Amino acid sequence: MTARPAEFRDTVARARWLAPLTIVLGSLVTIVPIVAIVPVLPPFGLMLLMAWRLRRPDVFRSWSPIPFGLFDDLVSGQPFGSAMMLWTLCFLVLEVIESRLVWRDFWQDWLIAGGAVVLCLAAGRLLASPLRSAVGTPVLLQMAVAVALYPLAAALCARLDPRPKAA
Amino acid sequence: MAPPRNRRPGFSRRAQYGLFLSYVVAGLGVAIGAVLLVLSTFHPAAFAAVRGVIAELTTPVSSGLLAVRDAIAAVPENMGHYIAVTGENARLRKQVADERAIVLRARTLARENARLRALLKVRDVDVKIVVAARLVSSSASSTRRFATLNAGSWQGVRGGQPVRGPDGLIGRVIETTPNSARILLISDPESVVPVRRTRDGAPALATGRGDGLIDIRSAMSANMPFAVGDVFVTSGAGGLYPPNVPVTRVSERTRDAALGRPFANPDALDFAIVQRAYLPEPPSSPVPKADAVR
Numbered sequence: 001m002t003a004r005p006a007e008f009r010d011t012v013a014r015a016r017w018l019a020p021l022t023i024v025l026g027s028l029v030t031i032v033p034i035v036a037i038v039p040v041l042p043p044f045g046l047m048l049l050m051a052w053r054l055r056r057p058d059v060f061r062s063w064s065p066i067p068f069g070l071f072d073d074l075v076s077g078q079p080f081g082s083a084m085m086l087w088t089l090c091f092l093v094l095e096v097i098e099s100r101l102v103w104r105d106f107w108q109d110w111l112i113a114g115g116a117v118v119l120c121l122a123a124g125r126l127l128a129s130p131l132r133s134a135v136g137t138p139v140l141l142q143m144a145v146a147v148a149l150y151p152l153a154a155a156l157c158a159r160l161d162p163r164p165k166a167a
Numbered sequence: 168m169a170p171p172r173n174r175r176p177g178f179s180r181r182a183q184y185g186l187f188l189s190y191v192v193a194g195l196g197v198a199i200g201a202v203l204l205v206l207s208t209f210h211p212a213a214f215a216a217v218r219g220v221i222a223e224l225t226t227p228v229s230s231g232l233l234a235v236r237d238a239i240a241a242v243p244e245n246m247g248h249y250i251a252v253t254g255e256n257a258r259l260r261k262q263v264a265d266e267r268a269i270v271l272r273a274r275t276l277a278r279e280n281a282r283l284r285a286l287l288k289v290r291d292v293d294v295k296i297v298v299a300a301r302l303v304s305s306s307a308s309s310t311r312r313f314a315t316l317n318a319g320s321w322q323g324v325r326g327g328q329p330v331r332g333p334d335g336l337i338g339r340v341i342e343t344t345p346n347s348a349r350i351l352l353i354s355d356p357e358s359v360v361p362v363r364r365t366r367d368g369a370p371a372l373a374t375g376r377g378d379g380l381i382d383i384r385s386a387m388s389a390n391m392p393f394a395v396g397d398v399f400v401t402s403g404a405g406g407l408y409p410p411n412v413p414v415t416r417v418s419e420r421t422r423d424a425a426l427g428r429p430f431a432n433p434d435a436l437d438f439a440i441v442q443r444a445y446l447p448e449p450p451s452s453p454v455p456k457a458d459a460v461r
Contacts, residue, residue: 028225029308030304030305030306030307030308030309031225031228031229031232031304032229032232032304032307033229033230033232033233033236033303033304034304034305034307034434035302035304035305035314035352035433035434036305036306036307036312036434037312037352037354037378037379037432037433037434038377038378038379039307039308039309039310040307040308041307041308042308043308044308061189061192061193062189062190062192062193063189063192063193063195063196065196066192066193066196066199066200069196069200071221074214074217074218074221075221075225076306076308076309077305077306077308077309077311077313078306078309078310078311079204079207079208079211080203080204080206080207080213080214080217080218081199081200081201081202081203081204081205081206081207082200082204083200084196084199084200084203085196085197085200085201085204086200088193088196088197088200089197091193092190092193092194092197124309124310125310127204127208128309128310128311129310129311129356129357129377130356130357132356133310133356133375133376133377133378134376134377134378134380135310135356135376135377135378137378138310138377138378139310142308
């Protein structure tokens with residue numbers, strides 16, 4: 001029992017640098033050498049951000065998505081400022097949800113993260129492309145893939161940030 | 168899932184103010200994001216410099232990854248070639264024999280065409296190639312269709328230059344950095360290319376849709392019937408794209424427009440060719456865009 005606080009501090013320190021690193025790498029997935037003709041890649045940066053935030057609320061502030069969103073805007077091709085705004089809004093909404101729904105299981109986390117991803121993709125589509133463009137179906141598919149892949153992001157966070165064993 | 172640990176700052180004034188301040192900062196972040204968004208909507212090139220710094224760093228990585236992808240993709244292809252080589256040889260010999268007559272006729276026509284153009288004293292603008300480079304990555308998670316080219320202003324690439332592949336038009340350069348350039352693909356919802364039909368020269372506008380297809384609308388006042396299989400090439404109007412580059416073939420007719428598939432598949436091409444802008448904009452009085460398209 002005496003070793004536990006020190007171990008706990010270690011995991012906090014590790015999560016403090018691992019979380020930003022993985023989120024930035026998630027945003028950087030767009031540099032893979034494919035020239036897509038429809039939006040095929042799910043927003044890995046946002047998925048990892050939500051996964052980390054739902055697992056480790058203690059290493060984030062409510063303004064933490066601002067730098068991550070800014071970076072994502074630089075590499076994603078979406079108009080500058082969109083992820084910065086939408087991701088921060090997601091965090092603020094998440095804090096409201098968290099104050100109501102304190103004890104959550106994984107299904108609820110999945111629902112929350114999925115909702116955030118779907119809302120951000122929908123809003124991003126409205127902000128980035130003119131209304132007449134026919135990107136509705138690809139974006140719906142992208143949403144489905146992103147929601148389906150969220151457990152992978154959560155599993156990655158769990159692998160990178162194992163909880164200290166109780167006792 | 169455990170309840171959050173740091174959401175209840177207790178009785179400490181400092182902790183309470185800190186929490187309050189973090190919400191203020193978050194709200195400010197949302198507001199600044201909205202302002203940046205409005206700025207980049209009305210002036211898309213506003214943050215080109217910042218994007219360029221990142222692109223300079225990521226483009227070499229993408230180029231390296233592309234080389235790896237090519238190496239892996241080449242293995243089954245080479246094996247297939249090795250197996251199919253005899254049959255293909257016979258087929259190609261037959262094709263060469265069959266097409267000799269067509270080639271002869273085309274040569275005669277080309278010579279005659281050159282002679283007639285000389286008689287008419289048509290001033291030809293020869294299209295100069297700036298650089299041949301590769302498209303190394305794209306905005307694959309966004310609804311916009313941008314690609315990154317691994318050549319930039321050090322190789323002579325400038326904004327506004329057309330980019331084509333061996334099969335047809337790919338897009339145009341919109342931002343350049345020393346070693347990379349951002350390409351707006353013709354399938355982007357904000358790309359418009361003046362085209363004409365090869366069959367009768369009827370002018371039209373090819374607008375991207377964002378889903379890989381292209382909307383073709385007549386540029387004439389009269390209604391223009393489209394037929395499936397109509398081929399559209401650039402018309403050279405506007406002075407940006409050189410004429411006669413294949414753009415799209417009609418695959419489906421809608422009520423007053425047509426849907427086309429682009430000829431060039433940007434993911435499959437080996438090299439993209441950046442060309443000089445067809446007719447450089449005059450420096451003193453730029454031609455109004457509406458007139459230029461017509």
